[in-house]
Amino acid sequence: METLKDRGERPRGEDGEKGEMEGEKEQAEKPTGGESEEGDRGQEPGGRGPKVQMNRRHEEEEGQGSPQTKKPLIDHSVKVASHYNSLQEVGLAARSRSKIFFMRNFNNWLKSVLIGEILEQVRGAGPAQQVSVLDLGCGKGGDLLKWRRGGINHLVCADIAGVSVEQCQSRYEDMKKKSHSEKIFSAQFINADCSKEVLSEKLDNPELMFDICSCQFVYHYSFESEQKADMMLRNACERLKPGGFFIGTTPDAFELVKRLEASDSLSFGNEVFKVSFQSKGSYPLFGCQYHFSLEDVVNVPESLVYFPLFQHMAKRYNMRLVLKQRFSEYFEDKVKKESHRSLMMKMMALQPFPCDEGGRQVTDSREEYRHAEEHRVRAGVQPPVQI
Template sequence: MELQSEREEGGRGGEGGRGGEAGGEAVRGGEGGEAVRGGEGGRGGEAGRGGEAGRGQKSGMKRTHEEEEDEEVSPKKLVTDHSVKVASHYNRLQEVGLAARSRSRIFFMRNFNNWLKSVLIGEVLERVRGAGSRQVSVLDLGCGKGGDLLKWRRGGINHIVCADIAAVSVEQCESRYDDMKKKSHVNEKIFSAQFITADCSKEVLSEKLDDPEQLFDICSCQFVYHYSFESEQKADMMLRNACERLKPGGFFVGTTPDSYELVKRLEASDSLSFGNEVFKVSFQSKGAYPLFGCQYHFSLEEVVDVPEFLVYFPLFVHMAKRYNMRLVLKQRFSEFFEEKVKKEQHRSLMMKMMALEPFPCETGGRQATDSRGEYSHAKEHCGRAPLGTLSRSEWEATSIYLVFVFQKMS
């Protein structure tokens, strides 16, 4: 379930400060309408990959009735390879301009997710450099259209390998990189890059590297890993590609849906689906959830409309041990936000990225939605000069996700 923001950086860069004062409060509505301290800002220019939750602005590829019938043409039901659907979906997505992105119903949610990824990437880069690495190499596993390239540029890395299953996305990622190099300052040294189109849940990525001896300090897998949990073989291959070329002490970081949260909401529902005006999750059944291949369908306004699979996290941790990886961080987005927003630098970044919606909106303006009750949680805290908020529907959508960080043991 990848939120578009994750893949497409954009947004109205340079408009820092709109949305409240740096010392104010951000109001979190989500599922309970709790208030959360702080708010944060940063460099503008990142509006939504994926992404992030994952992959960029991905508007939906809805399966037609004909496609569904084709899957049952023969007496033996054909086994569907869902990675083909995922690749087709993201290949069909169109690039849109900043103006169109800013009109999106989930504009602020995409910015929020992008801010969260920026903080995660920035802190991991600090740890890598703190351990003495001067030449930093990165593997972006599921790079999409290149929404995180600016983050790596600001992080001052030296080399990146961008890999994705969707050929069109990889082409757009490479084009974005080339454009970034052309527009860079005369004295600025932009990192080198390699771009690979591959199904990283099936193919061995190390065999496709320009440098067969290449090792990485960081592997970043944003809003992507859950696609591989279709089978044990795919999940293991994805892990192998993420971890086998990491240096000792290197990090595997990412974002993925929280299976416990998804199942909790499903079990609380009177039907096989749940959601609101911006997202919907549909399961085929409830009550039994296999370790692999537990499929659900996720749709997010203008961004995603694909099959996904639950990632049973204890099993994920166990599988990672095969590659000498240990879990060092696992937090839901809400927990990560509440912790990081306490720092002034992160609040500043949040403002610059417009990661929260001003509330109440500026004179003459409108909130992202007029639906009743979408800002009731924010109204409760108006007297405390909140930095900003997301609508209740956006909080509920983004609170499905979690952040993870693994480190390779020596």
């Protein structure tokens, strides 16, 4: 997880466009079962996603070009859009029976904490101000409630999947109707491939600048090519205010490669998820594709994001890295705060082991829970433990 922060002045790039910033990239979330929010992207199990935070720089910094890499032969954006468009809406009851129920809740907790803390930083940077947010890859609107609780003033939601954008807007309209006298943020909804189209040209207000851009478990789709990855960065960063943040989550490429190399085949996973590569031993900077499937929620091609390269590319948009953490690291840091622990319990973000009477573990494989049993014995904890 990382945070990029925008630098203040926005030097012009090679094409004459303004653009460098710092953003903050944060851990991805999965839909909660304890809340009415629902994750829209298939989020990776096991805390694979690093949390990234970038902040727009206040000093000018010269951006450098990206290394040359070979271009992929196939564009997978249509396949990705088709997959998410075809996903059926499910209710809370169905989500609570899912094998990834606790994983979604845990990731949702991480994102809730991240969004809350970033909003505090934005508001702490100066006098009370109107806060505008860009949700890049908004899906069906899994974060709408978070932005409402954060008291923002305006939200722009953009996604490649038109059906998802329609559902996101519908959820927003329902939220407005149920808010009664409470005033909630205004919003615009855009159906666009943000790895190919310039988002600023589609804004209702051409002068709009954002305090935060949030991109949760979406950016890795753009690393199919250098051109797409750069356009996604441009959309995330060129409309950030000086000092604004780019926050998001993406799978950890190093962890994926490590697991692949340790596998006897070209795939790894368990009863819940599976990651399959076409080959091993050679990993191009762009277009290093793998196929990811997750419990009836995700079944799409994705691309590895080589983070040092991503960080290098972000300099072109005047971004500097503020924070980068894996989910496990972020959890260990934030769970120390009482309010965060309380929210975690409320959101049912941890799975009890052994499970409650009448309940069922995610998998029947004892090996998957070996670490929990070892922790219980080592720490002398009475069951159940929360994992």
